[in-house]
Amino acid sequence: HWGYGKEDGPSSWYRNYPVAEGNRQSPIDIVPNEASHDRDLGPIMTNYDHCTSINISNNGHSVVVEFNDSDDRSVIKGGPLDNPYRLKQFHFHWGGKGHEGSEHTVSGEGFASELHLVHWNAVKYKTYGEASTAPDGLAVLGIFLETGDDHRWLHMITDVLYMVKYKGSITDFKGFNPNCLLPSSLHYWTYLGSLTTPPLHESVIWIILKEPIEVSEKQLGMFRMLLFTEEDDDQKMRMENNFRPPQPIKGRRVRSSN
Numbered sequence: 001h002w003g004y005g006k007e008d009g010p011s012s013w014y015r016n017y018p019v020a021e022g023n024r025q026s027p028i029d030i031v032p033n034e035a036s037h038d039r040d041l042g043p044i045m046t047n048y049d050h051c052t053s054i055n056i057s058n059n060g061h062s063v064v065v066e067f068n069d070s071d072d073r074s075v076i077k078g079g080p081l082d083n084p085y086r087l088k089q090f091h092f093h094w095g096g097k098g099h100e101g102s103e104h105t106v107s108g109e110g111f112a113s114e115l116h117l118v119h120w121n122a123v124k125y126k127t128y129g130e131a132s133t134a135p136d137g138l139a140v141l142g143i144f145l146e147t148g149d150d151h152r153w154l155h156m157i158t159d160v161l162y163m164v165k166y167k168g169s170i171t172d173f174k175g176f177n178p179n180c181l182l183p184s185s186l187h188y189w190t191y192l193g194s195l196t197t198p199p200l201h202e203s204v205i206w207i208i209l210k211e212p213i214e215v216s217e218k219q220l221g222m223f224r225m226l227l228f229t230e231e232d233d234d235q236k237m238r239m240e241n242n243f244r245p246p247q248p249i250k251g252r253r254v255r256s257s258n
């Protein structure tokens, strides 16, 4: 199976997932002054107000909060999107102590962590699975996390991480509104890419917010107490550095909102 270690990490994924060497792989390094500024790129709109978080789990790669996506209650729309995309889950990628951990970089600079809010095109596709393999099937909103002050709402997540310490653990997590994790500005870069973990489907319209949110080193440290391994596994592997490095841009254009 795939992971982030020396033997099963990003440089070996192409063996089981040849699309790893495809033409629209993610993440990428974003170079702001090479991004084209499109006037017809409108603002993105998120409405997560009546969203319904269901649970939080450790899937052995990250910590994931799942949402009820049976209707259009919580969607992202506007910007590069032709119709609303339904929120399915969000999860994080992070580094080791004092090291970078984001997936996308900006002018070669990484951030401490990156939050991904995963949405799917329920107008054109019947299921998430179907959308996850279509070129316009998914929209992932990426938010950089940098270390600084405590994030006043991230506590709601870090306070329950002890309940999902081991791979395969899951617990109820209702009533969490991800609006509280958004920065004040929704200015963004957007480009066509892929899932950043296997199966690496080239099905993602990426929307990366320019403004990072601030979290404390202490809060980030809570993520690093999670384990890649199961409870009955005698090898306790700390969950950290679960990020794929930037991939070749292969001629793609990155557009900027403004």
Ligand SMILES: Nc1nnc(SCC(=O)Nc2ccc(S(N)(=O)=O)cc2)s1
Residues within 6 Å of the ligand: 116, 118, 128, 129, 130, 132, 140, 194, 195, 196, 197, 198, 199
């Ligand atoms: N029937 C199916 N269910 N799920 C799949 S693919 C699973 C999936 O959504 N994986 C996934 C991998 C990476 C990302 S990410 N890091 O946001 O690019 C988001 C999501 S196919």
Ligand SMILES: [Zn+2]
Residues within 6 Å of the ligand: 091, 092, 093, 116, 196
């Ligand atoms: Zn991700």
